[in-house]
Amino acid sequence: MSDTREFHKGGETKKLIEVAAMELFAEQGYKGTSVRKIAAKVGIRESALYNHFSNKEAIFLAIAERVFSSPFAQQKTDEFIQEYAKKGKSFLQKFTTEFKLMTFDHNHEKLFRIMLIELMQNEELRGGFWQQFHESNIRFLSSGLFIMMQEGIIRSEDPMTLANVYLGQMFYLRMQVSLLKADKKSTTSLSTAFERQMELFWGMISIK
């Protein structure tokens, strides 16, 4: 028979599987993505998948790991925060720029969608989101803001509440971008919103 099967060595196929699976999970969720769909996207039969992953969940977990190993989980050292926070506005700017960069990154976009879809259905993912996104960012922001208060750069308020407020804004913006992209609509109107909200927030907390 015309069996023109191609062979890939190393972890090449494994990578291709992850890429294909990520795309499908981001569009149809875990349950909506079958191993056959993944295999078809890679260009192999479903049975060949099992040479690289022990089962469907293992594929998902390999991708889920990346969700939080991305920029927004980066742990900043205390020294870094100390140094940067004293500069005041630059601190907020840096955070916002990084957040915006992530938001418009194609790869990260897919990971965000997977997270949103599975957040309510997958306890592990929920735990990861809480610790590695929420708490990590709140810690970063609140300690930075606390230092600014000590330095007399910004108004004295509860740093925790302030951090929550700002992270909430940013998250909602990020979600809006994903919603628009899902409908293949333009996101240009939102691209300046990050800066606008940052300026507004800064104008309200800073002491002139």
Place this chain on the structure above:
Amino acid sequence: MSDTREFHKGGETKKLIEVAAMELFAEQGYKGTSVRKIAAKVGIRESALYNHFSNKEAIFLAIAERVFSSPFAQQKTDEFIQEYAKKGKSFLQKFTTEFKLMTFDHNHEKLFRIMLIELMQNEELRGGFWQQFHESNIRFLSSGLFIMMQEGIIRSEDPMTLANVYLGQMFYLRMQVSLLKADKKSTTSLSTAFERQMELFWGMISIK
């Protein structure tokens, strides 16, 4: 055989189906919920479902409608906004209280979860969210804030940005509540956060 089948007249069974389906959709999503699971929860066979709904999607749509016919889609009249906005803080308080009430309402909680799960997978739901949650609330908030600026009650900023900022905060709080509830954790720490963020926001925009 012992066929102790029970009969329900009127739309009774139909209601039971919707209740059962809502619960399951909120836990496992659309694809994770089979018609057999729904039927089992109601206490009937799956074929009996088709006496009340033409197919699975029809059940989902019946529930999806409710997602946006809930409090947060309530259209407020311009007169109402005019009157309330002039009172300043009460306006924000009313919005926040309503939002918080919704957040802690059991029924609405399920609808919110369904929305979050399907938002990225269902275009119709996405459209509904955008128009009936996002745009509707932004319109309400921004026109209220605009009036306050005219009245000299609050600082002069872009009302649209301000509205986005506040809605974003509230949405993120609402999501946090759902995440905690999904893990059956306590939400008491968040119950005061609504007021705290409201006070903070007001303190920053108001002219003392």
Place this chain on the structure above:
DNA sequence: ATCATATATGAACAAGTGTTAATTTGTACT
């Protein structure tokens, strides 16, 4: 050239999917 190994295929499986058809059973009206 041989051979071990990694990687692919094809076929099959048991279980679950949404949906339909034929039939039985309860309820209300005459």
Place this chain on the structure above:
DNA sequence: AGTACAAATTAACACTTGTTCATATATGAT
């Protein structure tokens, strides 16, 4: 009591699901 009708059952369907097993084929080291 008889009848019409709504609402339930049982059984079956075609299809998809995740996974496994035996088998075939390409690659690299010897």
